[in-house]
Amino acid sequence: MSQRISTVAFIGLGVMGYPMAGHLARAGLTVRVYNRTAAKAAAWVAEHGGSHHDTPQAAATGADLVLVCVGNDDDVRQVTTGEHGALSGMAVGSLLVDHTTASAGLAEALDAACRERGVGFLDAPVSGGQQGAENGALTIMCGGDDADFAAAEPILSHYAQAVTLMGPAGSGQLTKMVNQICIAGLVQGLAEGLHFAEQAGLDRQRVVDVIAKGAAGSWQMENRHKTMIADEYEHGFAVDWMRKDLGICLEQARRLQARLPVTALVDQFYADVQAMGGGRWDTSSLLRRLRASDS
Incomplete structure (x- = not known):
């Protein structure tokens, strides 16, 4: 893609897509949006300008770059290659970027x-x-070729602090799987540590203040310990979505013959949280599961 990108389409205005598209509008790009719930697209346009459209195809028509941020593989297929999907409205030389956490096979x-x-x-x-989407501080891991990455990177940087090409198509999704595998273990470890501190009668905030300065420190500890101590989980990245992501990781691991015993175990712990009615709770709700097992 050689032409300068001035008009973009954004497909999917959920908790991530809505602020991401907003950053593009504030950067002066012409933004055409589509959302399955049309009222949300109309609200976005009322706030940011641009235009909203009845189908992904209509939104993509005339756009130099089409960005997709929806729920899962099936959603991606529907809005890209399905009836009235974005691809049917895209011109030769334009560029499609999928921000959805999906399978590597779909990316290919x-x-x-x-x-x-x-x-x-x-x-x-x-x-x-x-939070990262709203603050324009996301990390984006990409799969594709050098020329397409070079064209998209300046646009993606409007809502990201780091944009990195990881390899050919599918490499971005594989890297995101590594990300989710690491998070699963970290959150369970943090939940167990806070649970242990509580059972030992320690001041949990003071414990975190001390250990966060050493090797145990992490983004999860810094950003989630206060709400975990307060037993508050009506925020953040939902357990339902984490289970979707971990399912993708575990399926890919079977294909690769990679062993993920801790990831598989934490996935089942999240199933317990779902059974407790916590499908929409933040992933840090693993601590509530431990507390429930004591009662």
Whole structure:
């Protein structure tokens, strides 16, 4: 893709997509949006300008770059290659970027579908959550070729603090899997540590103040310990979505013959949280599961 990107389409205005698209509008780009719930797209346009459209195809028509941020593989297929999907409205030489956390196989299939139409493609899942999206501080891991990455990177940087090309199509999704695998173990470890401190009669805040300065420190500890201590979980990245992501990780691991025993165990712990009615709780709610087992 050689032309300058001035018009973008953003497909999916959830808790991540809504603020991400907002950063693009504030950067002066012409933004065309589509959302399955049309009222949300209308609200976005009322706040940020641009235009909202009835189908992904209509939103993508005339856009230099189409960005997708939806729920799962099936959602991605529906808004890209399905009936009235974005690809059917995209011009030769334009570029499709998928921010959804999805499977590597889907990324490879989308890349092939885009190439057939003369459209560039990047799989570009993000990390940083709603807070990172709102603050323009996401981390984006991309799969695709150098030229498409070079074209997209300045646009993605409007809502990211780091944008990195990891390899060919699918590499972004594989890297996001590594991210989720690491988070699963970290959050369980933090939950167990806080639970142990509570049972030992320690001042949990003071414990965190001390150990966060050493090797135990992490983003999860810094950003989640206060709400975990307060037993508050009506925020953040939902358990339902984490289980979706870990399912992708475990399926890919089977294909690769990679062993993920801790990830598989934590996935089952999240199933317990779902059974407690916590599907929409933040992933740090693993601590509530431990507390429940004591009662």
